[in-house]
Amino acid sequence: MKERLDELLKDRGMRPSQLAQAAGLGTSTVDDILKGKTNELNIGVDKMLKIASVLGVSVELLYGRKEPSSLHIPPEPRERQLLDRFRSLNDEGKEKALDYLDDLVDTGKYKKRDPVGMAQEA
Known part of the structure; x- marks a missing residue:
């Protein structure tokens, strides 16, 4: 261990x-x-x-x-940073953070693109 x-x-x-x-x-x-x-x-x-x-x-x-x-796939440094910041929030802050992430994904502007340029489904 x-x-x-x-x-x-x-x-x-x-x-x-x-x-x-x-x-x-x-x-x-x-x-x-x-x-x-x-x-x-x-x-x-x-x-x-x-x-x-x-x-x-x-x-x-x-x-x-x-x-x-x-x-387990080790998190990228940015993912680790995001997780550390998320864990420092209270429950209300966590809900707001998730809502904000949902908004970013839903707009489509910030979604990852595949090699052809199409937005990938989350």
């Missing part, structure tokens, strides 16, 4: 202390996993769920039952 967690942290540009804080865990818990002192069998399901939730992956992936590349 330590290799998988280290890889996921690097993919997301997160420090172990940031993961610990976001998951409501002690920094030593995450550090112990990364040092191999604690493994997925003795960390506890509740902590595994918190870590998986913060990283946006399944617990199954953390347990190493599937390869990360088959389940």
Whole structure:
């Protein structure tokens, strides 16, 4: 698990202390996993769920039952920036942000274009 967690942290540009804080865990818990002192069998399901939730992956992936590349495509820097900003909003702000994104997509002006120049469906 330590290799998988280290890889996921690097993919997301997160420090172990940031993961610990976001998951409501002690920094030593995450550090112990990364040092191999604690493994997925003795960390506890509740902590595994918190870590998986913060990283946006399944617990199954953390347990190493599937390869990360088959389940997870690391976000582009702009996607990461968007997600970080979205997570900093309260519920009302999140709703407004989603409404604004819907408006941008609905206008068609900002949709991705395929090589022929046709707007791609979302």
